[in-house]
Amino acid sequence: MVIIAACNPQPEVTPSKENMLRSKKWRITGGTITVKKPNGVDTNLKYLDYIDTCYSDDYLKFDSMYFGKSYTGSQKCNAADPEFQNFKWRLFNNDKSIDLYDGFNMIFAVTTSIEPYRFETLATSPEIKLDTIVGRLDTIPGFIKQFIVLDTIRELRYKRYPIPNFDLYGAEITEFSQLLFKVKFSFKTTRIDSTGFHAGAPNNFEPILVNDTADYFLTFSSF
Known part of the structure; x- marks a missing residue:
């Protein structure tokens, strides 16, 4: 008598997005900041052009219990900088949104000036x-x-500056994989406005400062 046993292959289990975050180190490798020119027209700036070089190799590690660490890479801005800084995080809205807060400080912003x-x-x-x-x-x-x-x-100039202890709530997270994910978010800022009678030409007023938002679309890659 011959007995033939059939073995069903075990289905592959896709790790959750939370576990994918915890299993890797993540670094900002690209993205854009969208701000308005003084004439009110949007312009896209390359994010990596507006961070200090010593921040370019900083990275995130998502630990358990929704704690994380922001690590200073080999290029330190100051010799006294700590090795890492703690922050908190969470995924929600069916893993379509992310919070990074209570110590997160990896975001740079730009200021506008007209010489x-x-x-x-x-x-x-x-x-x-x-x-x-x-x-x-x-x-x-x-x-x-x-x-x-x-x-x-x-001359129109854009200058960079870090935002200390930047709390990011409700950022949209897209294109999530074990290799990368992207986040979209905005925050309130100010910009120079030269429209109307504020062009600075003869018989006009100087540009004024108005409230606005800066829109970010950043890529985090794993390594």
């Missing part, structure tokens, strides 16, 4: 170019004053 008009008499490149000539009636009948608006030498 005043200047003449560079020695430079040959870029060539100084007069963009606009604006005519204004003078008090003397039939006489028009001409004002030159030097748009091409009015």
Whole structure:
């Protein structure tokens, strides 16, 4: 008598997203910050261009019981910096949202500034170019004053700064795998507004500071 036994292969069990987070180290490897230019139009900035170099190798480790550590990599900003800083985390909303708080401090922001008009008499490149000539009636009948608006030498600058102890709540988490995940979030900030009568041209007011939001879309990769 021959007995044949059939063995059913065990189904592969996909680890939960929480366990996937705990099993890896995670580092920010890309992403964008979307802010508004002074004219009100959105512009996308590469996030990694606006962090200090000494933060580029920092990484996260998600431990059990929803505690985590933010580790300082080999490039320390200050020799006295601790090896790590504790924070708390949680996944919720069917693992579509994440909180990183109570010690999380890996996020940089940008500030906007408009440098005043200047003449560079020695430079040959870029060539100084007069963009606009604006005519204004003078008090003397039939006489028009001409004002030159030097748009091409009015410089817009973005500067980076770290946000200490940044609490991130309800960030949208997407493209989750064992290799990477992405988070989308926004926070309130201010920006320079040069629209309307605030263009800084002759007979106009200087740009003003208004409330706005900065939108982030960051990629965390495992290693």
